[in-house]
Amino acid sequence: MILAASTQRTIGLVLAVLVVVGFLVYLLFSFRIGKREIGSEIDQAANRRPHVDDFELETRVLDRSLAWSLVTLAAVSLVLPMYWLMEPARQENAAIDWVHRFEVKGARTFEEGCASCHGPGGVGGVAAFTVADSDGEFVAQVEWKAPALTTVLSRFSEEEVRSILDYGRPGTPMPAWGLPGGGPLTAQQVDQLVIYMRSIQLDQDAATAEIDSGLRAGVGAIVTAADPSLTDRDAIHAAIDVWLEQATRPGSSDYLQYGELLFNNAAGQGANSCARCHTPGFSFGATSEAATADLLETWPRLADSGILTGWLPGAGHVGPDLAGVEAHFSTSQRQSEFIRTGSEFGIGFGNARTGSGGMPGYGGRVDDLDVIGTVERSQLLTPEQIDAIVAYERSL
Numbered sequence: 001m002i003l004a005a006s007t008q009r010t011i012g013l014v015l016a017v018l019v020v021v022g023f024l025v026y027l028l029f030s031f032r033i034g035k036r037e038i039g040s041e042i043d044q045a046a047n048r049r050p051h052v053d054d055f056e057l058e059t060r061v062l063d064r065s066l067a068w069s070l071v072t073l074a075a076v077s078l079v080l081p082m083y084w085l086m087e088p089a090r091q092e093n094a095a096i097d098w099v100h101r102f103e104v105k106g107a108r109t110f111e112e113g114c115a116s117c118h119g120p121g122g123v124g125g126v127a128a129f130t131v132a133d134s135d136g137e138f139v140a141q142v143e144w145k146a147p148a149l150t151t152v153l154s155r156f157s158e159e160e161v162r163s164i165l166d167y168g169r170p171g172t173p174m175p176a177w178g179l180p181g182g183g184p185l186t187a188q189q190v191d192q193l194v195i196y197m198r199s200i201q202l203d204q205d206a207a208t209a210e211i212d213s214g215l216r217a218g219v220g221a222i223v224t225a226a227d228p229s230l231t232d233r234d235a236i237h238a239a240i241d242v243w244l245e246q247a248t249r250p251g252s253s254d255y256l257q258y259g260e261l262l263f264n265n266a267a268g269q270g271a272n273s274c275a276r277c278h279t280p281g282f283s284f285g286a287t288s289e290a291a292t293a294d295l296l297e298t299w300p301r302l303a304d305s306g307i308l309t310g311w312l313p314g315a316g317h318v319g320p321d322l323a324g325v326e327a328h329f330s331t332s333q334r335q336s337e338f339i340r341t342g343s344e345f346g347i348g349f350g351n352a353r354t355g356s357g358g359m360p361g362y363g364g365r366v367d368d369l370d371v372i373g374t375v376e377r378s379q380l381l382t383p384e385q386i387d388a389i390v391a392y393e394r395s396l
Contacts, residue, residue, distance in 0.1 A: 099195060106196025109189055114149075116348050117173065120174070122149035129173040129284060133305040140299035142284035143338065144173050147220045147276065148268035150202045151210075153271070154378045155342070155360030158194050163345075163357060165190050171318055172283070207378035214267025219243050222257070248384065259392030260313070262385050272362065272380050274389060277319035281308040319359070322393050327351065335390045336383070339363070348374035362386065 047322040052061060075119040110122070113368065119125035129144040152161060165185070166178030180192045185193070202210065203256055216237075223239040224230050247254035263274045266287065270276035276283045281302070286292040292311040295302065314322035328350035329335035338349050342361030349355055364379035381389070 011079075019285075031080070071207050079378075081145050101297055102192045102195045105189075106192035106194070107199075109185070109193055110196055113177065113185075114193070117144075117146040119146070120147055122152075122197065124271060126269075127173045131284070131299075131302065131307060133301075133307065137305075139305050139307060140303045142295075142299070143277070144284045145269040146173070147271035149197055149271070150268065151207050151271060151378060151380060152197060152198050153201050154207065154364060154380055155362065156357070160345070160357040161194055161197065162190055166195060169318065174344055202378060204378045207380055210267050211265060211380060212276035214265040214273075216240050216244075217266070218261040218264065248388070250387070255388060256392050256395055258327070259388035259390070262381070262389050263314070263392055274319075274393075275313065278314050278316060278322055280312055280315055280317045282317065286311065314393060323396050325396070326394050328353065332390050332394065335394070336386045339381075339389065340383070 051057075110118075110121070110332075114122070114395060117125055117127035125146045127144045127146045129142050130138065130391040131140040131142055133139050142352045156164070162178070164174070166176060166183070166353060167181035168183075175183065175191075177185045186198065219240045220236055223243055224236060225241070229234050244258075245252070246252050247258040249255065252258070264279075264282075264287065267273075270283065273282075275287075280286060281295065285295045286308060289311040292308070296308065296310070298372035303310075316322070325335065329338065330351075334350070338359075340361060340363030343349055343355030343359035345355055345357040347355045362381040363383070364377060
């Protein structure tokens with residue numbers, strides 16, 4: 001495609017040069033003819049100069065005119081098919097170049113405004129955040145885990161990502177960046193950010209490996225707590241494999257704990273977990289009973305204000321309280337399907353609730369595929385993993 005575009009550009013330049021040279025030659029001969037004029041204008045008037053006779057006019061002059069007409073027709077006959085053949089490649093290359101330029105500009109905007117929280121390349125980071133009560137009074141200064149954005153387009157549609165960029169996330173350090181929400185970025189700059197995010201999405205293997213790393217870290221803590229003698233790395237990995245082998249079976253006594261580990265998966269700063277939205281304080285350090293106790297000891301006003309009163313898994317934060325979730329989803333299958341697809345703005349789900357687009361889908365998206373270039377869209381959680389999360393949520 002690039003070669004075709006380059007060839008077409010070369011042909012166009014050659015034709016342009018020929019036109020310019022021809023025009024200059026025309027001017028040169030015009031000036032020279034003008035200098036030959038001697039005498040009055042009447043003597044040199046065209047209608048008074050002898051012209052060729054009829055025989056020469058209908059032979060040599062006519063043949064010359066017809067020859068030049070044939071040359072012109074041949075040029076047109078060659079150029080038009082070449083244009084017709086090369087125009088699709090030119091348009092495609094122009095679109096790819098447009099995407100590349102937007103990607104570069106989006107990367108610059110990301111590094112200037114987003115990387116300080118979400119990390120270079122969107123791998124996740126930490127943002128300082130001041131927690132205030134309903135009256136605006138200071139409660140705590142915490143470190144908020146800003147999620148990795150390397151799977152964001154597998155969780156949200158591009159329209160939903162634009163909405164988050166435009167209006168921010170209430171109750172989090174994520175401000176409104178777009179003009180509709182009062183932010184500094186134009187609609188085009190927001191589009192550039194989205195296009196840049198396309199370029200940093202993990203492929204299926206990398207996304208699966210990231211989620212597995214968080215899961216295995218949680219299992220590692222369980223097996224080493226159960227057997228403190230496990231210190232060898234290979235032995236720990238073997239014990240993790242054994243635990244996962246039996247815990248992933250729905251009838252296992254550890255099945256709910258397996259679902260809990262997926263629910264609380266800390267990989268990618270919790271980007272692919274449920275707890276960061278549904279467990280109070282999870283995003284700023286309340287990741288376990290012990291961690292929550294330490295956080296409350298450091299900032300007692302969290303409890304006084306009612307913002308964080310203890311380790312309350314699934315009790316609701318940015319997302320709703322999951323206690324009694326079975327009242328909103330009559331069957332586990334309906335709840336699993338919702339977690340797989342996420343909510344869509346204005347589309348009903350569960351027990352007569354209306355989607356806002358804020359609940360991501362973890363089963364892999366299939367929308368927005370009519371974009372220029374390659375966009376990685378990964379299945380983040382397998383159907384079996386989603387079923388385990390649903391079992392855990394319905395046990396709360």
